[in-house]
Amino acid sequence: MTVTTRGKAAGVRRVPQYLALLAYIVFLAFPLLWLLSTALKTPREMALADPTWIPREPTLANFADAFGEQDLVGAAVRSLVVALASSVVTVLISLPAAYAMARYRGLVNRIAIGWVLVSQVFPFILIIIPLFMILRDLELVNTLPGLVVVHVTFTLPFALWMLQGYVRAVPAELEEAAAVDGAGRIRTIAGVVAPLLAPGVVATLLFAFISSWNEFLFALVILQDPDVMTLPLTLVRFTGPEGVARLGPLAAASLMATIPSLIFFAIIQRRLKSGLMAGAVKG
């Protein structure tokens, strides 16, 4: 069998893999493509008994309505500020806490881990009124910092769990080797552990960013003035009672709302690589 023949055979064997990959990509992209298609349709075309993929008479009227009626740009900027601040503060708090949880064992640590788990089982709706009262007394109602505080509070437990797993995956031998070489605890963490945690930090940032970007309920009760409202509160204005909605402007606005998170993901995804530690402790 020649090299060329073997190459062709391998190529043929890969066809099903490529097809499966293509099907998966289509599955993932379907909602976005449908959103785009709907955003470009007239109300008449949206109500056809046999829906069309490619608009017959593409229109930008839905975008004009969405941007003309609501301050989408302002709301997107506020959402971006809240999501970036929430994700960064979450990582800044959870990174050292996760290190402590992963590296130190003891009663206090076990209680802390248990409490983190228990905090996840409370439905948000149960605590929303007490939380609102606390924020009101701190004069944080109707402010973006108030929303950041709430988002950080609710993202933190899961972020701690995520990062704790990444810290545990860093071999303790690396820290011991650094100590043997004369590095202190802080220098070991900053110079050896932290760089190896980059994928975990990025994953946590992404999780916290997306959680905050999409969050609706707390924003609804905390933010009251039109000039502080975030994007989810603005999008819901295109919906009416009993699930009836203005589909065209809603699709146009939702499409625009996905763009900042896509850009954020595109910028940060290169850091989300695994295998950085491969070979780090091989002899």
Added chain:
Amino acid sequence: MRMKSALAAAAIVALAAGCGSGGGGDKGGSAAEKPGEPVKLNFLSLAWQKESVAANKQIVDEWNKANPTIQVTYVQGSWDNVNDQLVTQFAGGTAPDVIHNDSPALSGFAADGYLLDLADKLPAELKSDIPQKSWDTVTFDDGKGKQGVYGVPFLQESQVIIANKKLLDGAGVRIPAPDNPWTWDEFSEAAKKMTKGGTFGVAWPMKSPVNKSLNLALNFGGTFFQTTDGKTTVKVGPEEKQVLQRIHDQLYKDKSADPAALGQGTADPLPAFYAGKFALLPAGVYLRQQVAEQAPKDFEWVTLPPLKGTTSDQGAVSQTLSVAQDSKHADEALKFISFFLNPTNQAKLAKGDWLLPTSVKAAADPSMTTKENGWDVATASAKNLVVAPFLKVNGFDEWKSKVATPALQEYFANKISIDEAAKKLVDDGNKVLERYQR
């Protein structure tokens, strides 16, 4: 190094969020103003249709220009979650001064003391322009046994029939008019005549069957609830069964109702309606907006008046404007409401939402009586509206979601008989209501 830069940038962003906040920690609907400053009111509006939002904003702008000492901030909310929002804001003392909602939601808020009783504060002109039966939809117990008026009713919805004109004309049936509507028997016969060649006479979208069934049940005097010695119980007798049985017959006996529409929401069957798959669609008057906007250019449609049983009565709830009990400027809020709901403005708001104004003068506005888009038929149907009997039943929401919705869905899906459905509605329903009356 890059990681350090990223963290530094992030810290700056966090600080920016801290500095860039708007609002402030205002307590109460609006902050107390300094002497000489205009009174500020927050108005939470739930308008969502393009024309309706525009009408709301226009009226608020007109008010603000004419009243420099009382300035209103228009805040747009959403029907889907307004009550979650209000529960928290009432509890925290930060609710808006003027609140748009619907009358079923007012009962609980009134009993909890969150809404101002407007009974002695309403201007005579506003009071006399709205019929008593509409005021009945906003009259509730204050939780201590006293009846009060907790909102101003301004928009109502009736159930009409939207019809495919070509199929209607082709069936050779009598065309009903507001003063001579179809009886339920005539409606059933017409639907049977229109059922041929793959086309059904009617579609009943019954994903949310309770309000529609209960409102229409009044056609035969069906109230579903009775109160004896101060205790409310569920009642499903011959009167209540009439409309349920007739819809069921169209689905399974006459086979004149499109089974594909049964599990759908109100607006979901519209594409099939435009495609001529069925001829008649019983729906709220507001659905005309979507038909007018979406129907193909060559599709002709008409609005038919509500059906008649022993009466043409239909249960109604109202959209309302209320004043928060904690508002620091209740008098100013009421002045604004009186302006906002004057006859001219009510006509604009009704047209924007494709609903019926409660104002008698607004209903006479030419825009409300034109034949275009069935406004004449829709507006005439307002005379059939009476207060929905379920409106003042404590525990209705739970009965609706936990008992009535699944029971009626099973009945309309032909999984249980009408007697089994009635037993569930009564037995399970009374257990729910009992908890609210202890």
